Amino acid sequence: MTKAIAIDRYRIDRLLGQGAMGRVYLAHDPKLNREVAVKVLTARVDERTRERFELEARAIAVLKHPNIVELYDYSGRAGTDLYLVLEYVPGKDLYATLLERGPMRERTALCVAHELSLALQHAYRFKVVHRDIKPENVMLHRGRIVLADFGVIKVLEASALLGVDEIASHTQAIGTPGFMAPEQLEGHNLDHRCDIFAVGAVLYNLTTGHLPYESAVSEDGRFGRGDFVDPRTYAPELTDAFVELVKRCVAIKPRERFNDPDELRDAVLKGLAQHRVIEVRQLLEDYEVAVDTAEASESLPTPVSKGKARSGSGVVIALVAFVFGMAAGSAAFFWLARYVLGLLAPL
Numbered sequence: 001m002t003k004a005i006a007i008d009r010y011r012i013d014r015l016l017g018q019g020a021m022g023r024v025y026l027a028h029d030p031k032l033n034r035e036v037a038v039k040v041l042t043a044r045v046d047e048r049t050r051e052r053f054e055l056e057a058r059a060i061a062v063l064k065h066p067n068i069v070e071l072y073d074y075s076g077r078a079g080t081d082l083y084l085v086l087e088y089v090p091g092k093d094l095y096a097t098l099l100e101r102g103p104m105r106e107r108t109a110l111c112v113a114h115e116l117s118l119a120l121q122h123a124y125r126f127k128v129v130h131r132d133i134k135p136e137n138v139m140l141h142r143g144r145i146v147l148a149d150f151g152v153i154k155v156l157e158a159s160a161l162l163g164v165d166e167i168a169s170h171t172q173a174i175g176t177p178g179f180m181a182p183e184q185l186e187g188h189n190l191d192h193r194c195d196i197f198a199v200g201a202v203l204y205n206l207t208t209g210h211l212p213y214e215s216a217v218s219e220d221g222r223f224g225r226g227d228f229v230d231p232r233t234y235a236p237e238l239t240d241a242f243v244e245l246v247k248r249c250v251a252i253k254p255r256e257r258f259n260d261p262d263e264l265r266d267a268v269l270k271g272l273a274q275h276r277v278i279e280v281r282q283l284l285e286d287y288e289v290a291v292d293t294a295e296a297s298e299s300l301p302t303p304v305s306k307g308k309a310r311s312g313s314g315v316v317i318a319l320v321a322f323v324f325g326m327a328a329g330s331a332a333f334f335w336l337a338r339y340v341l342g343l344l345a346p347l
């Protein structure tokens with residue numbers, strides 16, 4: 001029998017995912033008899049990475065929110081194995097979903113954006129910029145969107161809660177090209193508007209499978225200022241309002257984007273109203289169930305097209321009523337003319 005691998009009391013079951021800095025495993029916590037996700041740092045463990053990892057742990061601990069992954073335990077800064085014990089989110093991340101299922105409909109993507117804007121509203125109360133919002137770092141489970149991977153956050157203000165007492169003025173270019181705002185790619189000082197750029201890039205990616213500035217990253221890693229490619233090139237059914245929303249998120253100049261997550265959320269809510277979506281989580285849950293059963297709920301008619309169908313049948317009813325009305329009207333006219341007014345000669 002092979003010996004079970006464990007990290008402290010957590011018995012490792014299988015690998016869930018892997019990124020640049022670490023591996024995430026599904027594990028069992030025998031003390032509380034529950035499944036957990038253990039994120040183990042696999043990168044070279046020097047003082048800098050210990051510091052970063054600790055910041056990730058503290059940020060997740062402080063940012064308790066329904067749309068942010070929850071932290072249960074942390075290895076602490078010392079020792080050889082650095083790990084975070086997170087709630088296990090059994091659903092898929094959106095990158096895996098996209099690979100399996102292909103592009104999402106506009107209204108489903110808007111639901112994702114709505115939940116992300118809630119997570120961002122919360123993060124910015126603590127002056128935390130995520131810096132790596134992309135489909136891989138967003139999970140979906142039972143209609144709940146969960147933002148994960150706070151490994152490269154930037155804190156904009158000194159914070160005793162987060163143990164940050166000094167803010168470096170220079171920013172390294174960290175993140176994922178394609179979802180990174182130009183100022184982030186160029187290592188300039190950045191603020192929360194780079195997360196708004198990333199949400200726009202995610203919306204674009206989820207609905208088209210492409211990126212808004214696909215040739216934008218030049219060989220030296222700088223922002224190449226390629227033109228914004230209209231997402232309707234790939235998904236012609238996208239509405240003007242949606243394209244405008246995405247365009248505003250991914251504007252080259254931060255001041256041309258939505259100013260903050262509140263503004264972003266307002267715009268997303270308008271989009272959802274256009275699609276007559278009221279129950280965001282229900283719609284996401286329906287979408288997810290269809291992913292699991294490989295049944296295309298995305299091909300179901302949207303409430304808007306149902307509305308159109310209703311107005312279409314209205315036109316038919318009106319036409320029938322008009323024809324009957326004309327027939328009845330002319331019969332009445334003939335009856336009046338013939339028998340009451342005597343205008344027509346008797347047959």
Ligand SMILES: Nc1ncnc2c1ncn2[C@@H]1O[C@H](COP(=O)(O)OP(=O)(O)OP(=O)(O)O)[C@@H](O)[C@H]1O
Pocket residue numbers: 016017018019020021022023024037039069086087088089090092093136137148149150151152
């Ligand atoms: N709590 C969780 N429950 C289930 N799956 C998870 C969880 N956290 C992460 N995953 C999966 O593991 C993958 C990698 O996780 P994460 O993004 O946190 O690590 P990473 O990319 O290695 O981080 P970093 O960018 O700091 O190197 C995710 O894309 C997701 O598929």
Ligand SMILES: [Mg+2]
Pocket residue numbers: 019136137149
């Ligand atoms: Mg990741």
